[in-house]
Amino acid sequence: MRRLATAAWLLVLVSAPLWLRSPYFLHVLIITGIFTIAAMSLNLLLGYTGQLSLGHVAFFGIGAYTSALMSLGFDIDLTDTFKLVVEPKPVALSFAVAIAASALFGWLIGRLSFKVRGAYFVIVSLSFAEVVRLVALNWVSLTQGPMALNNIPPVSVWLPGIGEYRFLGKVPNYYLMLAVAVVSYVVIARLVRSRAGRAMIALRENEALATSVGVDVTRYLVLATIVSAAMAGAAGALYAHYVRIVDPDIFLFIYTVTMVIMVVTGGKGTLAGPIVGGIIFGIVPQVLRDMAGPEVQWIIYGILMIVIVYFLPKGIVPALRDGLQRRRHVRDAGIDPLASAPPAEAAQRR
């Protein structure tokens, strides 16, 4: 039954370019997908370890800039006499370097801020994103500052028999996005069901208890941050090579908020949550766009976030699942529906 549903979902997603005739809708779907990948990576931190990263856009942007710069080539004047020159590299390699760079920054931020628990990680990640934005804006010789990096080449891979294949246009990019999304999903799904994932959930539920049974809490938190940052970096690189222009606005806080609201609405700590939230908040703004200006849209986002926390604190996916479970229980034997598993376990079982 579950397999069937997954297959049906995949079929719908894979066939989307066939029945979605409008290139505009396909574009919306690609951007939605890219942000959903970022939301999935955020969910690993927020949902499974309980740490809110308010600078997730920094990892996303670092991925985008690194991949763009590597594929375009760049030079840095290290001293007056020595100059670091990087020739344009193949996009596939740039992509990999981007993921590594984001992961490295994830490690740094994680190592620093998990010395202390609580609000610190939130604040450090938030100001980290702001600093990265300032760097992108002010280091004009490298990033072009507000003039943006232009003419970023599309992703290309070398396929045996075909030669070099370039992901130009909407349909190839859609499948590329889908492939990265599926890989990310599988990575997260395997990770949270592994020993490391159980450790993360344990420390989210009760850190003192987790420590007392020998879980090295900080190590797993840093691990989660690295994986999460790498994944956000991949989404950013994908974005850079699809849109083919990157400017410092990519670091705007509002994108982090979009990711957070996707995760919270869909259901943090569930695998399907960010996808449901991602699709809702990828597509709804496009519908709203004709009716209201950007400010009104953001006001609605803000209010929605408050309303969701009040009335649907676990998010859509857990709420739906609880509803289904309750119905099934009532139908089967009238077992007390409230006695079902707590959310953490339920999330894990899924």
Added chain:
Amino acid sequence: MVCKGRGPAPRDRGNPLEQLLQHGANALILGGTYALLGIGLTLIFGIMRVVNFTHGELYAFGAYMMYLWVMRLHVNFFVALLLAVALGVALGALIEYVLLRRLRSSDIDTTMLVMIGAWIAMQNTEQLIWSGVAQSISAPFPSQPLQIGHVYIGWDRLFVFVTALALIGLAYYLINRTKLGKAMRATFQDRETAMLMGIDVHLVNTATFAMGSGLAAAAGALLGPVFVVQPSMGDLASLKAFAIVILGGLGNITGATVGGFILAFMEELGAGYISSGFRDGMGFLVIILILIFRPTGLFAQKERIG
């Protein structure tokens, strides 16, 4: 606080000592308002365990209220200042009452999400009402700066400094000398015991949030006429306030006061001697250094969260 300001740049670039003194004077003046921001935020965190993301928006609110009263309605500058602070206090009380009161038993993450939502909604409401264009507010001070030796200080900045010091004094008085302040300190130490002693914790929460918000609004209302007013100004104010609070230790009022001045000095010296582009990045540097060397803040007591 986005320092595109028309501040008195050191005119005499020749003498390094005079230059240093000028930077020091600028920093001291900025530090007063930073301390106001920091005290407000640390008070709210310490007593309510709320990471207040609307703090910067209250700062922007104070500045915009100045703009409204002075530039649009032509009210006297000093009356406008009082009105701006009073409205900031009222808005803070409203936010606490509407948004936070029913979340009192929730964890810190839940309130954080609510405050982020409020932040986004408030900032964009400002954008909607006032448009994104930066506005300036005229202040009734002589444009000729005060000259002490080779150090120049604008009268508007001097007024900001003196008022900020007075407000810091008032905050200390409220916290240390009044009955409400005693209730606040008791709640800070131990919420349950405070409740057992008959302290109305709801009232303490509302008062704390209103007071913290009032201080942020006062900082905005004071700096608004010195710099320019724009809807995104709150973001940087929030970040700086967070840096100050981490510097001083979360929940530590003395720490926040000193932290405000330290951050101002670092920013001013960083902008003066390194690069003005990274002035606003100094806050982050502060956070990093503190987390490496003294994660609980410079003035840490036993308090450590988590």
